[in-house]
Amino acid sequence: xxxxxxxxxxxxxxxxxxxxxxxxxxxxxxxxxxxxxxxxxxxxxxxxxxxxxxxxxxxxxxxxxxxxxxxxxxxxxxxxxxxxxxxxxxxxxxxxxxxxxxxxxxxxxxxxxxxxxxxxxxxxxxxxxxxxxxxxxxxxxxxxxxxxxxxxxxxxxxxxxxxxxxxxxxxxxxxxxxxxxxxxxxxxxxxxxxxxxxxxxxxxxxxxxxxxxxxxxxxxxxxxxxxxxxxxxxxxxxxxxxxxxxxxxxxxxxxxxxxxxxxxxxxxxxxxxxxxxxxxxxxxxxxxxxxxxxxxxxxxxxxxxxxxxxxxxxxxxxxxxxxxxxxxxxxxxxxxxxxxxxxxxxxxxxxxxxxxxxxxxxxxxxxxxxxxxxxxxxxxxxxxxxxxxxxxxxxxxxxxxxxxxxxxxxxxxxxxxxxxxxxxxxxxxxxxxxxxx
Amino acid sequence: xxxxxxxxxxxxxxxxxxxxxxxxxxxxxxxxxxxxxxxxxxxxxxxxxxxxxxxxxxxxxxxxxxxxxxxxxxxxxxxxxxxxxxxxxxxxxxxxxxxxxxxxxxxxxxxxxxxxxxxxxxxxxxxxxxxxxxxxxxxxxxxxxxxxxxxxxxxxxxxxxxxxxxxxxxxxxxxxxxxxxxxxxxxxxxxxxxxxxxxxxxxxxxxx
Numbered sequence: 199x200x201x202x203x204x205x206x207x208x209x210x211x212x213x214x215x216x217x218x219x220x221x222x223x224x225x226x227x228x229x230x231x232x233x234x235x236x237x238x239x240x241x242x243x244x245x246x247x248x249x250x251x252x253x254x255x256x257x258x259x260x261x262x263x264x265x266x267x268x269x270x271x272x273x274x275x276x277x278x279x280x281x282x283x284x285x286x287x288x289x290x291x292x293x294x295x296x297x298x299x300x301x302x303x304x305x306x307x308x309x310x311x312x313x314x315x316x317x318x319x320x321x322x323x324x325x326x327x328x329x330x331x332x333x334x335x336x337x338x339x340x341x342x343x344x345x346x347x348x349x350x351x352x353x354x355x356x357x358x359x360x361x362x363x364x365x366x367x368x369x370x371x372x373x374x375x376x377x378x379x380x381x382x383x384x385x386x387x388x389x390x391x392x393x394x395x396x397x398x399x400x401x402x403x404x405x406x407x408x409x410x411x412x413x414x415x416x417x418x419x420x421x422x423x424x425x426x427x428x429x430x431x432x433x434x435x436x437x438x439x440x441x442x443x444x445x446x447x448x449x450x451x452x453x454x455x456x457x458x459x460x461x462x463x464x465x466x467x468x469x470x471x472x473x474x475x476x477x478x479x480x481x482x483x484x485x486x487x488x489x490x491x492x493x494x495x496x497x498x499x500x501x502x503x504x505x506x507x508x509x510x511x512x513x514x515x516x517x518x519x520x521x522x523x524x525x526x527x528x529x530x531x532x533x534x535x536x537x538x539x540x541x542x543x544x545x546x547x548x549x550x551x552x553x554x555x556x557x558x559x560x561x562x563x564x565x566x567x568x569x570x571x572x573x574x575x576x577x578x579x580x581x582x583x584x585x586x587x588x589x590x591x592x593x594x595x596x597x598x599x600x601x602x603x604x605x606x607x608x609x610x611x612x613x614x615x616x617x618x619x620x621x622x623x624x625x626x627x628x629x630x631x632x633x634x635x
Numbered sequence: 636x637x638x639x640x641x642x643x644x645x646x647x648x649x650x651x652x653x654x655x656x657x658x659x660x661x662x663x664x665x666x667x668x669x670x671x672x673x674x675x676x677x678x679x680x681x682x683x684x685x686x687x688x689x690x691x692x693x694x695x696x697x698x699x700x701x702x703x704x705x706x707x708x709x710x711x712x713x714x715x716x717x718x719x720x721x722x723x724x725x726x727x728x729x730x731x732x733x734x735x736x737x738x739x740x741x742x743x744x745x746x747x748x749x750x751x752x753x754x755x756x757x758x759x760x761x762x763x764x765x766x767x768x769x770x771x772x773x774x775x776x777x778x779x780x781x782x783x784x785x786x787x788x789x790x791x792x793x794x795x796x797x798x799x800x801x802x803x804x805x806x807x808x809x810x811x812x813x814x815x816x817x818x819x820x821x822x823x824x825x826x827x828x829x830x831x832x833x834x835x836x837x838x839x840x841x842x843x
Contacts, residue, residue, distance in 0.1 A: 199740050203726060210728035534724040541685065542783070543713015543741040545706055629685040632720060633676050 200548055204555040214524040219564045221517030226568020226608060228510035231575050232503055233600045238591045240496065243269070246383050247488040249294075249319050251470050254283060254477070255459035260486035261495060267298055267459035268488055270308055270384050271587050273360060274300050277456035278483050280393075286460070286477070293465040294319075299396040299457040302356035302367060307342050307588075309356050309372070309389040311396035311457070317378060319461070320385040326350050327376035333398050336372045336391045340380035341588075348374050356399070367399055387588035397455050514611055517564065521557055521615040529619050536623050537631040546624045553620035554613065561612030565605055636660045637682065637791050637823050642691035644677055654678050654691075657841060659823040661790070664814055667827045668834060669843030675827045676795060678843070682825060683793050684712045696790045713742030717784030717822070719813075721796040723776040725768035731755065732764040735783045742787045754782040758812070774805050778812075785816055792817055794826045798833060810836045 208215045246268055255263040256276030265272035280297070287295035296319060299311035310316075314329050317337070327350035330337055338348055348354070353371040357364035372391065380386055462485075464470055470487065477485040536549050573593040580591040638658040645651045652674040659665045669675050680686040682693060684700045693701050695715060703711055725734045732751055739747035755764060758778040768776055777797065784792055794813060798806035810833055817824035826833065834840065 199737070203729065203737070206728040207726075532727075535726050538724040539726070539737075539741065540709065541683070541712065541718050542738040543709055545709045548741075629680045632685065633680065 222564025223567040225513035227571035230572030311393035324376040337376040339386040341386040525619040557616035666837040673843040717789040
């Protein structure tokens, strides 16, 4: 009943109430949005660097190298010589090395030349069809399959570079041989082929049809491995057997060929800290550590996020003050009302709770609206980031802990705003109030 | 039934009131008159449990309300005392019916909606149940506050200058109504007033 009176009371002054709720909604919405963005952003970034200890690529900005090769959002720093890169890829410290070669896109989706290891790194499987084995066969990410309506067996032409408007490579079509399972990571928005396809596409020479089996490194070992023979090959080649098992199907002369980057995972973690210097001194390449670069990126973002957060808390403070003023102002006209409630048998505590509940109702309403508005905003942001960066956010995720704190903070603001008016109502002298009427 | 003994009340600094003993039984009416500054309203607040006397006893149906704890007094007041004030106050955001029902809820924890409707009908407010109090005339508001004072069938009905803002016709109507309702509900009625018109209406009088 007290709650009902409180509810009726707050809507009896709709403008005051609307102002308080709008302010609260704004602050809660901003904070909710920040919480969700930060949480999902960091999760997305961290998910994608899982299993990548280091990225080997052309010299330039290390952050750019990480963004382009791990997250597929920035332009690549340049190309590196495949033969030179291989020396490092086959180093005994290295557990897995995934080469990446960029060249083309299809309607804005990058076509990446790589090995099946790349799928394994993201725990993606070929859901429909099979993995690429020949040149110009591709496995497409699940999101692309959905958006473009591509099926196994479909053919398409790629455009050169990153932009959908790039020059069309209409002399050679790609064939979809498989569709990857959805992972929620960057691979969902990539088209994967073998590296030779990228070379072949840009050398303007058709794939070399015949398979001349030159006895070359990993590939040969792989065949032995798959046959189940237990030959005692040297360790690294053997372990990399799986990785390169399909690579040699369409061999190309690798002399002078270039790739864009290599994702490295180490067996010996000490190398993570030594290699960047060694590589910088001895080669024309650079080695960048994704963990460090991403932390650097977050700390840059952090300043902006923090500023927004302070803004939101500022708005919350103002909404608290607005509730306080609204309650305090009406107290004067409502003191007769309070005296009357006491005459009718209401206790002091009931008056105290009436004022508190009015404030809390405002806060809870504001919190609910804010939570919803924040998620709607995230939905819009997700839509535009999806278009621009192929990165989407889930507005329906709840970050219980942080949002719980936010709720408690909102309640606290409500109580704080109501304390003085509530105590005044509590200590009202009814006789005096009614006698001076 | 109400009786008082040797009530003394002081606001401090010279304003000292010693009130004559009064006794009113159920269904009976008592008019307390006196000029301004004689402590009429103070006495009414003492009888209504809004204030405590420095000394003396105020006994309503065997309970001395002068010694009740704050919380018990709130409860007792809601349950046993009906108050009609010179000016009518309401919870502005609730409609007429809700205001009356609220009084029953505060006192007993129950929503006596049917009874409230019946009372308001008897007081000729049938068409105004769902209006806000501020939409009614002064006279109508007064009748709503009479209904509210009677909803819990109190042992004591106190009225503070119930007729001072009314014209002759309405003043007598309200006086009759209070007298009649007090008898109907078996309530002791105490009216505090300086209104000469009422002095002819109620034979039982005390002058301060």
